Amino acid sequence: MLEDQDMSVQEAAAVAQDARARARKELLISRPIVYTAWGLVWLFGYGAMWLSVRGQHPYTGPSGVSIAVVFVLAAFAIATVLVIASKTVAGIDGKSTRDRRIIGSTWAIGYLTLLIVAPVISNSVSPRTLAFISFAGPVMLAGLTYILASVLGRERPPLALGAWLVIVGASCAWQAPAAILATCALAGGGAFLLMAVIGTRLRTHGS
Amino acid sequence: MAAETELDPVIHAPARLRVVVTLATLRDGDSLSFTRLQELLGLTPGNLITHLRKLEDAGYVTTLKTGSGVNARTSVSLSQQGREALNTYSAVLRQLLDSASTNGTSPH
Numbered sequence: 001m002l003e004d005q006d007m008s009v010q011e012a013a014a015v016a017q018d019a020r021a022r023a024r025k026e027l028l029i030s031r032p033i034v035y036t037a038w039g040l041v042w043l044f045g046y047g048a049m050w051l052s053v054r055g056q057h058p059y060t061g062p063s064g065v066s067i068a069v070v071f072v073l074a075a076f077a078i079a080t081v082l083v084i085a086s087k088t089v090a091g092i093d094g095k096s097t098r099d100r101r102i103i104g105s106t107w108a109i110g111y112l113t114l115l116i117v118a119p120v121i122s123n124s125v126s127p128r129t130l131a132f133i134s135f136a137g138p139v140m141l142a143g144l145t146y147i148l149a150s151v152l153g154r155e156r157p158p159l160a161l162g163a164w165l166v167i168v169g170a171s172c173a174w175q176a177p178a179a180i181l182a183t184c185a186l187a188g189g190g191a192f193l194l195m196a197v198i199g200t201r202l203r204t205h206g207s
Numbered sequence: 208m209a210a211e212t213e214l215d216p217v218i219h220a221p222a223r224l225r226v227v228v229t230l231a232t233l234r235d236g237d238s239l240s241f242t243r244l245q246e247l248l249g250l251t252p253g254n255l256i257t258h259l260r261k262l263e264d265a266g267y268v269t270t271l272k273t274g275s276g277v278n279a280r281t282s283v284s285l286s287q288q289g290r291e292a293l294n295t296y297s298a299v300l301r302q303l304l305d306s307a308s309t310n311g312t313s314p315h
Contacts (some may be wrong), residue, residue, distance in 0.1 A: 007221055009303045009311070016297070021223040023232035026247055027239075034248070038261025093282055095236030 001080045015062035022160045031157070037077040037141075040191030045070035046185035048134070059127050075089040078174070098150040106148060110141040139188050140169030157195065164191050214303070217265040218296045221252060222258045227293050230268065230285035237286035238271065259283060267292055 007015065048069040049062035089097070118134045127132075143165030150159035168187040172180040218227055225248050233239060245255050262268040267289030272281050285293075 007219070009300060009307060011221075012224060013218060013300055013304060015221050015224050016228050016300070019228040020232065023229040023247065027229075027232050091240035092233065092237055093240070094234075094284070096234050096240050097237075127311075 009167060015078055028086050032196040033084060034081050035196035035199060037080045039189045040105060041073040041077045042192060043185055043189030045073045046181050050178060050181035050185055057160060059177050070104045103149050107145045111138060128177055131180050132172055135180050136169040136172035139184050140166050143169060161191060161195050214299055215292055217261060217290060225290060226258055229284045231293050233288060238282035241281040241283060244283055268307055
């Protein structure tokens with residue numbers, strides 16, 4: 001007789017399944033929530049900027065209100081992600097903690113660089129080039145950050161999302177400013193929301 | 208190599224199975240604090256220590272104590288050997304469940 005064997009095979013399977021589901025829920029950051037938060041920021045943020053430049057002749061740039069909408073939505077998304085992540089990863093230490101720091105600082109440094117560079121070059125480049133750097137730049141940066149995350153975490157879903165975002169951002173090089181904003185809103189924000197739906201389905205089916 | 212047909216007695220206890228499965232959710236190279244693990248499993252500190260000792264003796268988990276006094280922290284992680292043992296345990300469990308459903312019996 002096995003030592004400590006006080007459960008049947010069926011009971012053992014149920015205990016393992018229950019423990020796995022609980023651990024995944026408590027210890028893994030919910031990707032669908034993160035994707036939904038950023039998807040809404042991009043869809044409504046870029047969408048608001050697109051509405052403010054649509055029909056501008058000549059193009060003068062998004063309105064102050066639409067830019068404020070972007071920053072308010074982004075602040076809300078960052079706060080949501082930070083609250084969820086800090087609660088989920090409490091007590092976890094090791095490689096994934098280091099990876100998160102690398103990913104977070106890579107994105108933050110890249111985004112700060114774009115925020116600094118765009119106003120500096122605004123008078124020396126065309127409105128179209130400035131729109132590409134200011135609006136498609138963050139999309140490509142997010143894409144590269146997701147590719148980095150997939151390499152560090154050896155996961156495929158972030159790789160697919162990252163590659164798609166890089167393609168979306170790069171495709172903006174051929175577009176006018178208003179079209180860049182519409183592309184980022186729909187193809188960028190839409191991709192995040194699609195990933196949220198796929199992630200939710202995968203979680204529901206336990207894979 | 209002969210296939211395993213018996214459930215690993217070190218893992219085959221409700222509390223230890225939950226400990227091993229919970230730690231296996233973490234990525235390779237990650238550890239979990241003793242207090243978070245205890246909170247997740249709802250075990251008393253003494254009970255958890257007893258089970259962790261058995262798993263540690265088998266080489267399935269490693270515990271690391273850092274700091275001292277109020278800053279003392281114990282972290283627990285699943286070893287490679289423990290991950291392999293859980294994989295084997297899960298495979299044997301599936302095999303027993305399959306044969307039970309085929310034979311219409313209830314194995315213990």
